[in-house]
Amino acid sequence: MTESVRKRSAIEPAEALLGRDAPLPQIRKRPITTTLGATFVLWRAVAGVLWIAAFGLIWFDEAHADGIDHPTAVTVFWIIAVAAGIGVLVLLLFAWLVWRGSNLARILVMAALTFSISTAAIAHFAGAEQITFRTTLIIVALDILVLLALSSRDARAWSRQTREHGRRA
Amino acid sequence: MSRREGAGADATPRRRFSLLAVLDEFFFVFAGVAAVWLAWLLLTETFQLGWWGIAMAVAFWVLIAYLVLPRIHRVLTTIYVPDYFIGRTRTSDGLLGDPINLALTGEAAQVHQAMRTAGWTQADAVTLRSSWRIITSTITRRSYDEAPVSPLFLFGRVHDFAYQQEVAGNPAKRHHVRFWRTPDDWLLPGGARVDWLAAGTFDRAVGFSLFTLQVTHKIDADTDIERDHIVSTVRQHNADARLDILRDFSTGYHSRNGGGDSIRTDGHLPVLDLRALPVGAEQPASAQLGSDAQRAEVRND
Numbered sequence: 001m002t003e004s005v006r007k008r009s010a011i012e013p014a015e016a017l018l019g020r021d022a023p024l025p026q027i028r029k030r031p032i033t034t035t036l037g038a039t040f041v042l043w044r045a046v047a048g049v050l051w052i053a054a055f056g057l058i059w060f061d062e063a064h065a066d067g068i069d070h071p072t073a074v075t076v077f078w079i080i081a082v083a084a085g086i087g088v089l090v091l092l093l094f095a096w097l098v099w100r101g102s103n104l105a106r107i108l109v110m111a112a113l114t115f116s117i118s119t120a121a122i123a124h125f126a127g128a129e130q131i132t133f134r135t136t137l138i139i140v141a142l143d144i145l146v147l148l149a150l151s152s153r154d155a156r157a158w159s160r161q162t163r164e165h166g167r168r169a
Numbered sequence: 170m171s172r173r174e175g176a177g178a179d180a181t182p183r184r185r186f187s188l189l190a191v192l193d194e195f196f197f198v199f200a201g202v203a204a205v206w207l208a209w210l211l212l213t214e215t216f217q218l219g220w221w222g223i224a225m226a227v228a229f230w231v232l233i234a235y236l237v238l239p240r241i242h243r244v245l246t247t248i249y250v251p252d253y254f255i256g257r258t259r260t261s262d263g264l265l266g267d268p269i270n271l272a273l274t275g276e277a278a279q280v281h282q283a284m285r286t287a288g289w290t291q292a293d294a295v296t297l298r299s300s301w302r303i304i305t306s307t308i309t310r311r312s313y314d315e316a317p318v319s320p321l322f323l324f325g326r327v328h329d330f331a332y333q334q335e336v337a338g339n340p341a342k343r344h345h346v347r348f349w350r351t352p353d354d355w356l357l358p359g360g361a362r363v364d365w366l367a368a369g370t371f372d373r374a375v376g377f378s379l380f381t382l383q384v385t386h387k388i389d390a391d392t393d394i395e396r397d398h399i400v401s402t403v404r405q406h407n408a409d410a411r412l413d414i415l416r417d418f419s420t421g422y423h424s425r426n427g428g429g430d431s432i433r434t435d436g437h438l439p440v441l442d443l444r445a446l447p448v449g450a451e452q453p454a455s456a457q458l459g460s461d462a463q464r465a466e467v468r469n470d
Contacts, residue, residue, distance in 0.1 A: 107196075137214065140207065145236075151197045156197075
């Protein structure tokens with residue numbers, strides 16, 4: 001028994017904190033945070049569709065005012081609308097994947113949200129953008145709420161476990 | 170942590186240190202910081218919106234009390250609250266919760282039987298359905314005997330099951346006790362081996378906690394009354410239940426629970442020995458629920 005006693009650091013390495021509460025109980029039901037996260041991503045997709053519609057409503061007047069001729073304006077509209085449409089489809093795909101319990105999709109969505117929030121924050125603190133209720137507060141708030149939901153312990157535990165179960169199967 | 174766990178049957182201990190795990194921790198903390206910023210944005214908006222400002226102020230409070238503070242607590246308590254047994258449960262935020270004030274020996278079925286015979290009702294699990302039922306039963310003032318209890322953690326996992334007794338006609342007051350199966354070969358400080366630990370407290374009112382800013386049940390500070398109530402009801406209705414007392418087990422613990430309620434105790438830990446209880450006479454329908462939770466036992470403690 002004494003053989004196994006060796007000098008070791010009295011301070012726990014910081015990395016030990018990383019996976020510390022990983023062995024959470026097996027959750028068989030989808031946690032509400034995962035559902036919320038997937039729903040919010042779905043809302044973002046719906047918001048994207050609305051954005052395309054709103055863009056279509058004002059773009060042609062704007063283009064006309066800026067002296068852009070009609071065929072060019074139509075082309076530009078379709079390029080932007082298709083790009084935004086692809087974005088909407090990607091959001092829909094991710095909403096579905098998160099809802100299914102894909103851990104990678106959850107991480108990727110969180111990465112995108114982090115980027116989006118950081119951009120808004122930097123713009124805000126640099127004084128370039130005023131974030132108020134009338135401008136982008138709702139979007140920033142939704143981003144942060146989704147990030148909170150998707151990074152919560154039970155959402156993590158559930159999607160990790162589906163990942164591991166999927167591999168075992 | 171995964172080093173300890175590596176000894177177990179799990180063949181994938183190394184994955185805990187994967188990039189995804191690191192990212193997970195980063196997002197967990199980042200989300201907390203971002204939520205603080207959002208709260209600040211909401212607060213500044215509150216003063217600029219006139220009457221709508223009231224709605225924003227409520228949103229601010231909900232955000233702070235239910236999202237920001239729990240997340241901050243979670244991050245900080247992960248760092249500084251020890252993860253071993255200290256006679257206290259922990260709330261889902263990692264704060265110290267109700268004290269452990271009862272121990273039991275016996276099988277799950279025996280515990281279920283002892284509690285049911287003694288007039289206790291097993292609490293439902295927290296689900297959307299049970300949460301909805303709490304709301305409707307509160308509004309319609311109907312009783313909901315099996316109302317779920319909030320999750321408290323011991324050995325890093327939520328209670329296996331909980332029992333409660335309603336106080337006639339008052340949904341704000343109730344007796345309740347949560348049970349955790351101890352890990353195999355785990356000994357209490359002092360060396361006693363028990364199969365179950367339990368935390369019994371009496372909810373005396375619904376109130377506003379200045380600690381967490383949340384609306385919670387206030388517990389009766391004198392946890393000994395509830396502990397003795399559980400022990401006496403079980404012994405009264407189960408002739409085969411034996412009682413040992415570990416005297417002054419936690420005499421030094423006078424503190425607050427996670428909601429900021431103070432706790433007083435004489436520190437004795439009753440150990441109910443239920444091993445002599447005949448099992449099978451009445452198979453509790455809900456025993457299945459308890460054993461499901463046990464299967465999820467942590468392997469590393």
